[in-house]
Amino acid sequence: MKTNRKRVVRLVIFMLIVAMIAGCSGKSSGAEEPAGEKGKEGTDVAVGGDPEYPEQLTYWVSLNANASATMQDMNGIAAYQELEKTTGTKVKFQHPPAGQEADAFNIMVSSGNLPDVVEHGWANVSGGPDKAISDGSIIRLNELIEEHAPNLTKVLNEHPEYKKLITTDGGNIYVFPFIRGDEYLLTFNGLIIRKDWLDQLQLPVPETIDEWYEVLKAIKTKDPNGNGQADEIPLLLDMDMTGINHAFVGAWGVTTGFYQVDGKVQYGPIQPEFKSYLETMSKWYAEGLIDQDYAATDGTLKDAKVTNNQVGAFSGYMGSSLGRYSELMIKSNPDVELVGAPNVVLNKGDKPVLGQKDSPFNGFGAAVTKANKFPAETVKWLDYKYGDEGHMLFNFGVEGVSYEMKDGYPTYTDEVMKNPDGLSITQAMSKYNLASYSGPFVQDRRYIEQYSALPQQKAAIETWMNAENDRLMPIISPTAEESTRYASIMNDINTYYEEMVNKFIMGVEPISGFDQFVQTVQGMGIEEALQIQQAALDRFNSR
Amino acid sequence: MQLKEETNHVTIQSKPERFSARAAKDFRRNSTIYLMLLPVVAFYAVFHYGPLYGLQIAFKNFSAGLGIWNSPWVGFQHFSEFFNGFFFERVVTNTIILGAYDLIFVFPASIVLALMLNEVRHRIFKRTVQSITYIPHFISVVVVVGMLVDFLSVDGLINHIITYFGGKPISFMRLPEWFRTIYTSSAIWQGVGWGSIIYLAAISNIDPSLYEAAKVDGAGRWKQMLQITLPGILPTVIILLILRIGSFMALQDEKILIMYNPVTYETADVIGTYVYRKGILEASYSFSAAVGMFNSMINFMLLIGANYLSKRFTDTKLW
Secondary structure (H helix, E strand, O other): OHHHHHHHHHEEEEEEEHHHHHHHHHHHHHHHHHHHHHHHHHHHHHHHHOOOOOOEEEEEEEOOHHHHOOOHHHHOOHHHHHHHHHHHEEEEEOOOOOOOOHHHHHHHHHHOOOEEEEEEEOOOOOHHHHHHHHHOOOHHHHHHHHHOOOHHHHHHHHHHHHHHHOOOOOOOOOEOOEEEEHHHHHEEEEEEEHHHEEEEEEOOOOEEEHHHHHHHHHHHHHOOOOOOOOOOEEEEEOOHHEEEEHHHHHOOOOOOEEEEEEEEEEEHHHHHHHHHHHHHHHHHOOOOOOOOHHOOOOOHHHHHHHHHEEEEEEEEEEEEEHHHHHHHHHHHOOOOEEEEEEEOOOOOOOOOOOOOOOOOOOOOEEEEEEEOOOOHHHHHHHHHOHHHHHHHHHHEEEEEOEEEEEOOEEEHHHHHHHOOOOOOOHHHHHHOOOOOOOOOEOHHHHHHHEEEEEEEEHHHHHHHHOOOOOOOOOOOOOOOHHHHHHHHHHHHHHHHHHHHHHHHHHOOOHHHHHHHHHHHHHHHHHHHHHHHHEEEHHHHHHO | HHHHHHHHHHHHOOOOOOOOHHHHHHHHHOHHHHHHHHHHHHHHHHHHHHHHHHHHHHHHEEOOOOHHOOOEEEEOOHHHHHHHOOHHHHHHHHHHHHHHHHHHHHHHHHEEEEEEEHHOOOOOHHHHHHHHHHHHHHOOHHHHHHHHHHHHOOOOHHHHHHHOOOOOOOOOHHHHHHHHHHHHHHHHHHHHHHHHHHHHHHHHOOOOOHHHOOOOOOOOOHHHHHHHHHHHHHHHHHHHHHHHHHHOOOOOOOHHHOOOOOOHHHHHOHHHHHHHHHHHHHHHHHHHHHHHHHHHHHHHHHHHHHHHHHHHHHOOOOO
């Protein structure tokens, strides 16, 4: 009996100690185990000249909603399966929860538990890519790309403008970039309006602020959805998208954030023009032309309102809004016609100053982390997508399955365009390639030519592309110190801005309070933020 | 019996054992119980005391690459940045007001429900009410807020009722002045039934003979409740109150986070949500650690204070 008890006591103490140790070292053990194992093979190979492809990789990337409809992780994409056949590299994907990518990314980086490759939008990462390199989370790739990435090197040599974009002020290249390889791919978001309602009301597609007012008023009062109730929402305002496509606010030549006029950085919300914008929006809101609940409207609610035949005009993407809503609504109502509306101007006949135009490189790409024990091999693996085979694979998928070559033109098959399982084009496409999303490769123009299957979509892109856009900021890279300071200032200003801009529009705060608003923003340090942006822009221009 | 007790008493007095010896003896005798305690101790050590080590980043400029230990010290910089920040007053005020609403409205609601249920004599009715009131406790916050948004939007249920009776629709979720009401009343709805369980248990512990005696003395039901039931559960109420005060500033941040929008920041933005935006979204971990620490310190002091006052004025205390 006694010895038994002693044993129990010893067991208790032993377990306690084990529990403590396990608890303390839990963080680091997970990261090191697999890396160490692979590391050996990696270094062995790296010694002798050109490296082999790595045996396996851990790869962090968010999983697009269109892809997650049909698969658990990106190994379900045919392009990645083919890549594995060619290179022999087994990829273990890690996907953050949808909608929480930024949180998950920050937590992953601060925990120090990094995979081999991280594909992410690096432009908005706190501290910027240079800081991520100096902190030791990701590595500088310049030399590795020169040595082991002939395909990307070729692309960069042919397009020095890409090289300028992907190099930071510190001279670092930190990603295998996602590059939109054609002007035509840079514009994909703008105002969308119900053409069938306009026809019914005998009004043309509006171009100026005044015309918009007339159209919205008519939608509000003349019951274009014909259900006998005045339940139409003429305009569904979306402040987040306004930041992208500058709908309405762009008519006054300003944006909701930073922009440049002849190389001089300005902050839109404190300009006198912004006051005119707010006055107009607030008037429209008061007259019921703008959705009364717009500030509390998320994607799901927007879907419901639009497809419920209630909304006259809204901002949206060429594919996920214009294309998807058309598909959804035409089933029950063949008359529905959504078209892209031009960027709004003040005076008839003017060319819009601002619209939506993305940079060929917007900070998105795959970076190699410090935890990666065989960077040279990884670089070689990543480089495959920039070669001819990789390019076709990731833009069009598998030849004979998702596309056929017709007169030298890669044409998507019916498997993609009219999916037999009833998948939408984007969903079907996501099973085979990354073209409709993003990733470390060069996007092909021929993808969008087919993806925008509806004539309205093609027309919308042409319409939206028609803007000067020279006031847009390029992707700049503030230094680590600058961006910490900048983030600290702008976090408070953004909170205050979001709150006040909605209050002005909703009439909770009278427009006469605008001067006070400007003063407060200045008191919060906007000048310093402007200087940081200016310095970064100057450095960018002199690259 | 008595004899045995006495001899025992004598041995202890005559030969006092050292603490270590007594502990060892106790350990041997109750080893199974200690074994059962083990997971609890381990849990607290790993998840509650372990992370205290990381608290030092509140005084450092944490950088992921350097790690907790090697990040440079900056003293009270983050604290002063918070105290001098533009939104300091607002987030602290909002936190305090919502905390106070919680104490004033949400906390007593369960007591009232328990007292009312105690008066219900119809068993099936009582059970039904109980089940219905504690079901909301099991609904996830995300779903609760989703329901709120659906009910309270301009063309939601509540506004249908308002317009049916000729009123003007109110866009509840975008009016700052409604936020506190919605937050607090939905908190009552979520927690009232669940919270009442412990009071019902306390009530069932009250000696029935007290009620009989009171009836003999001519006390009605109202008097019985005031003179017997209420004093009977008072110690439970006080203990729970002290605990609640100790988490005064720890609101349901995640609920606020999904409920609020920029227009309602004015009344909805609290320390927890501010820290989330600043810390997680902007990755300023040091700053949010400092603010979180400030918050915990206040809770800690409130807890000590509440316990002290309770010790002083009633017989009930936590320690």
